Amino acid sequence: MNSDNQKKRPIILGNWKMNKSLKEGVQYARSLKAAIAGKTWIMCGICPPYVFLKDICAILEGSTICVSAQNMHSEASGAFTGEIAAPMLKEVGCSHVLVGHSERRHIFGEDDFFINDKIKKAISFELVPILCIGETLEEREAGNTKDIVLRQLKNGLRGVGIELIKCIIIAYEPVWAIGTGRTASPEQANEVHSFIRTILSEDYGKDIAKKLSIIYGGSVKADNTEALIHQPEIDGLLVGGASLELESFLTIIEVVQGVDF
Numbered sequence: 001m002n003s004d005n006q007k008k009r010p011i012i013l014g015n016w017k018m019n020k021s022l023k024e025g026v027q028y029a030r031s032l033k034a035a036i037a038g039k040t041w042i043m044c045g046i047c048p049p050y051v052f053l054k055d056i057c058a059i060l061e062g063s064t065i066c067v068s069a070q071n072m073h074s075e076a077s078g079a080f081t082g083e084i085a086a087p088m089l090k091e092v093g094c095s096h097v098l099v100g101h102s103e104r105r106h107i108f109g110e111d112d113f114f115i116n117d118k119i120k121k122a123i124s125f126e127l128v129p130i131l132c133i134g135e136t137l138e139e140r141e142a143g144n145t146k147d148i149v150l151r152q153l154k155n156g157l158r159g160v161g162i163e164l165i166k167c168i169i170i171a172y173e174p175v176w177a178i179g180t181g182r183t184a185s186p187e188q189a190n191e192v193h194s195f196i197r198t199i200l201s202e203d204y205g206k207d208i209a210k211k212l213s214i215i216y217g218g219s220v221k222a223d224n225t226e227a228l229i230h231q232p233e234i235d236g237l238l239v240g241g242a243s244l245e246l247e248s249f250l251t252i253i254e255v256v257q258g259v260d261f
């Protein structure tokens with residue numbers, strides 16, 4: 001979905017962050033697969049912790065549900081104790097990977113350049129990177145939202161040419177809306193999405209920018225899903241807390257399915 005009403009397949013991703021036991025994760029994946037069998041027009045996926053990926057990919061193999069890692073390193077191998085590389089994610093069956101999530105940027109100090117290297121590495125191993133960008137509350141209140149988003153977008157995509165940009169999803173996640181219960185209003189989110197699409201249009205051309213998916217994350221819940229997904233520039237949702245309970249994640253999916261695009 002975008003400004004000229006061209007239909008785009010909505011993307012709904014659940015980011016579990018550092019939650020669930022393996023047993024719970026496996027049960028969730030099985031139930032999700034059973035629940036959405038045959039309802040395939042939404043691109044739906046989950047982002048489990050690293051150590052669950054192999055089991056969950058095996059369960060979801062052959063389904064339309066994609067599995068995304070929450071992070072990866074920028075190198076393909078080497079002496080990086082505790083890290084996970086793109087080919088490892090690929091080998092266990094992941095199709096997507098979150099890159100530059102605000103918790104990686106702000107808690108673990110990841111910068112735009114490291115994130116850019118990860119983006120390029122993910123693409124080179126045929127993983128779809130989901131580049132997460134977004135401003136903090138201080139940055140928004142200082143009127144710097146667009147500057148921050150512009151910087152994170154430009155630096156994150158440095159060296160990504162016209163052919164490769166098609167392999168990327170952008171996620172706008174304002175840091176002040178993550179886990180706070182304080183959602184960006186649909187209009188606030190749409191305004192930033194529109195700005196992101198304008199930048200992408202300038203860099204990659206209008207046609208390509210129109211086709212790119214820009215998804216929103218930050219306190220998405222069943223009761224704000226419809227208003228968010230109705231916005232012309234919001235192509236999907238990256239759901240944290242509300243994806244942890246299968247019932248609430250399924251409700252979000254159902255709300256999106258029920259929307260007349």
Ligand SMILES: O=C(CO)COP(=O)(O)O
Pocket residue numbers: 015101173177178179180181217218219220238239240241242
């Ligand atoms: O960070 C998020 C998804 O990646 C959003 O988390 P919440 O939905 O819990 O605010």
